[in-house]
Amino acid sequence: MLKVEELSKNYGDFVAVDKISFRAEKGTVFGLLGPNGAGKSTTINCISGLLQPTSGHASVAGHDVVADGKAARGNLGVVPQELALYEDLPAVENLRYWGKAYGLRGADLEDRVNVVLETIGLGDRAKDLPKEFSGGMKRRLNFGCGIVHRPPVILLDEPSVGVDPQSRARLFDMVEAERDAGACILYTTHYMEEAERLCDSLAIIDHGKLIAQGTVDELRSKLGARDVLQLSGHFPIEATKQAIDALVQRGNEDLEFIAQEEDSITLTLSQASQHLPAIFDAVAGTGGRVTETSLRSPNLETLFLLLTGKELRE
Amino acid sequence: MRFALTSFKKDLARWRQDFMSTLIWISIPLMIGGLITAMMGSNIAPHGVLLMVDEDESFLSELVAGAYSVGNLGELISVEKTTLEEGVERVNDGEASGLLVIPEGFGEAFLESEPVTLTLKTNPSQTILPGIITDVTEILLDAGFYAHQLFGDEIDAIQDMEDDPADALVAAMAVTIQNKVESVAPHLFPPILEVEIVEPPPAEPTPPLALLFLPGIILMAVMFSSNGVASDWWRERELGTLRRLVYAPGQLGGFIAGKALAAAVVIGLVGGITLVIGFLYHGISWAKLPSSLLWIAISGVALFSWFAALQMLFSNQKTASVISSVLLFPLLMAGGSFFPLAVLPGWIAAIGRASPNGFVADRLTSEIIAPGAWSIDLSSWLIVIAGAAIGLSVCAWRLRSGFARA
Numbered sequence: 001m002l003k004v005e006e007l008s009k010n011y012g013d014f015v016a017v018d019k020i021s022f023r024a025e026k027g028t029v030f031g032l033l034g035p036n037g038a039g040k041s042t043t044i045n046c047i048s049g050l051l052q053p054t055s056g057h058a059s060v061a062g063h064d065v066v067a068d069g070k071a072a073r074g075n076l077g078v079v080p081q082e083l084a085l086y087e088d089l090p091a092v093e094n095l096r097y098w099g100k101a102y103g104l105r106g107a108d109l110e111d112r113v114n115v116v117l118e119t120i121g122l123g124d125r126a127k128d129l130p131k132e133f134s135g136g137m138k139r140r141l142n143f144g145c146g147i148v149h150r151p152p153v154i155l156l157d158e159p160s161v162g163v164d165p166q167s168r169a170r171l172f173d174m175v176e177a178e179r180d181a182g183a184c185i186l187y188t189t190h191y192m193e194e195a196e197r198l199c200d201s202l203a204i205i206d207h208g209k210l211i212a213q214g215t216v217d218e219l220r221s222k223l224g225a226r227d228v229l230q231l232s233g234h235f236p237i238e239a240t241k242q243a244i245d246a247l248v249q250r251g252n253e254d255l256e257f258i259a260q261e262e263d264s265i266t267l268t269l270s271q272a273s274q275h276l277p278a279i280f281d282a283v284a285g286t287g288g289r290v291t292e293t294s295l296r297s298p299n300l301e302t303l304f305l306l307l308t309g310k311e312l313r314e
Numbered sequence: 315m316r317f318a319l320t321s322f323k324k325d326l327a328r329w330r331q332d333f334m335s336t337l338i339w340i341s342i343p344l345m346i347g348g349l350i351t352a353m354m355g356s357n358i359a360p361h362g363v364l365l366m367v368d369e370d371e372s373f374l375s376e377l378v379a380g381a382y383s384v385g386n387l388g389e390l391i392s393v394e395k396t397t398l399e400e401g402v403e404r405v406n407d408g409e410a411s412g413l414l415v416i417p418e419g420f421g422e423a424f425l426e427s428e429p430v431t432l433t434l435k436t437n438p439s440q441t442i443l444p445g446i447i448t449d450v451t452e453i454l455l456d457a458g459f460y461a462h463q464l465f466g467d468e469i470d471a472i473q474d475m476e477d478d479p480a481d482a483l484v485a486a487m488a489v490t491i492q493n494k495v496e497s498v499a500p501h502l503f504p505p506i507l508e509v510e511i512v513e514p515p516p517a518e519p520t521p522p523l524a525l526l527f528l529p530g531i532i533l534m535a536v537m538f539s540s541n542g543v544a545s546d547w548w549r550e551r552e553l554g555t556l557r558r559l560v561y562a563p564g565q566l567g568g569f570i571a572g573k574a575l576a577a578a579v580v581i582g583l584v585g586g587i588t589l590v591i592g593f594l595y596h597g598i599s600w601a602k603l604p605s606s607l608l609w610i611a612i613s614g615v616a617l618f619s620w621f622a623a624l625q626m627l628f629s630n631q632k633t634a635s636v637i638s639s640v641l642l643f644p645l646l647m648a649g650g651s652f653f654p655l656a657v658l659p660g661w662i663a664a665i666g667r668a669s670p671n672g673f674v675a676d677r678l679t680s681e682i683i684a685p686g687a688w689s690i691d692l693s694s695w696l697i698v699i700a701g702a703a704i705g706l707s708v709c710a711w712r713l714r715s716g717f718a719r720a
Contacts, residue, residue, distance in 0.1 A: 093327065146558075
């Protein structure tokens, strides 16, 4: 349904998106997970026709977004990261207008507008102006305007940013409803828990490159059952590294060194809590000092940490 | 084009929410126009008062007083007799243009050709009327000098006359005066210089000055509204709706056409209201209303498109708004909104007519003062339509080249 092949977007020497490829199928949610500035929005802008890719291809429902852009866009519904609403037109008029922009007319349009109003929970506020709405209500209307024309492919660009928990839960319900109705959804986020809840499969993107891709379970399995242990304090770099290597040689074979700075080291190993005394002893033997310990079970966020050596939300 | 109609309705619905802007676009030009009309359009000639203190109360002093209100001069100046104290006070209070004091013994002194001083005090806060009074006074003094040169003997004889002169003496003096006039007449009538009087071609009736201001005032409203409506592109960009528009397949043309149609209606409404008020005030034939309205609506779309294209070239709304506003007022000035092109010096008027709004105002002036309706030539219509097409094309190019993205 949505296919991206070797897609790149450069701004002069700066490579915003670097040869990324993925595909998303009908009735699934495909997540694009990455920190701010990773290239998620640029990817969506290339697919939606807002930006011309520098190289590579993307197609929507079999239509190339460059060569057959009009047909491709006709099959797309985009919910942009920033609100895109006429604040001085009633909510229902916003939906009607964008429905007409995609060719809906007459009873079909009215039926669809009414369904969307109920879906986004604004049935009783249909005639009110969005400028009188709360942030969450505006987000919901923004979502509604993107799906009013029943698009087979929906691009959601960080739709939950700035949304209160109640509206976020509603948004998830709406995404799942569209997926269940057969839509193919590309969902970008930098919230790991959103990706874990909503996405059937996902890709992790950083500095414009895809660094991992698969189903949530497949990605989790890359970590195995290993925990992520992060120690903060003061650590002599070389001596600490040698001490950790010595631990590996003494039988802790799944212990892996992920990142080290003077004030923190990050390790991954299975059943880390049982090995904490040995690790503390090794660090103390180098003259290092631990002031804070963080132990996390395997999840997408720790996978990102494992792959990039940095936090997802940095 | 269905989407053009949809976009047109959408923009009109949005403008209905912003009625205050429309009110401002109409009221400012009307206020300025009202002030200008009040100043220029009343057709009341300036009129001054000359206060006269006649301490002599002789036949000659009466003659002097009467000289200020002879013929056309009487339409400009009224002579009021007063006392010296009151006259000085009234001139100082600015109630009169001047105060002429004819001293006692003026008549006697004139007849005896003795020096005499007339005192003229003028109002320093006025320029034109005191100047006229001063000039008339100097002419009267010159006339007295020449009367002495020509009729000195007769004046002496009159002075020597008794209170009840004999008819024969009066008749003899009349004959003498007549002879002198006849002797001078060949030098004066006809003049020695041969003067060929060339009749100028009959001048076209000049429209009243206040009427010449009307097109400029209407164009002021059109310029305000077209600049204001043009800023909606930036507003839509800030709302993010232009970005959403680009996502939609093939609707850019309809969107732009809808915006142009809405601009035509809003600008036509603003210009139309000022037009109707102007037509009512000046009693212009209503037959010219449709053509004038159509002209300003189409021209308004052209101006809107150019303002929009200009604003869309800048990287942020603030700069776009400042540049657009900075450009607006010199254009209004050059285009005849503050001074009609017809009364400006030729080269300045030529520059004004070359400005977009000056071009439109010039044709609107022709339409208003022409004997019949639809007097604007076809080429002018084509020029504004082409101007609108070019401006809208630039807007479309900017939408496609990244303006919608931010």
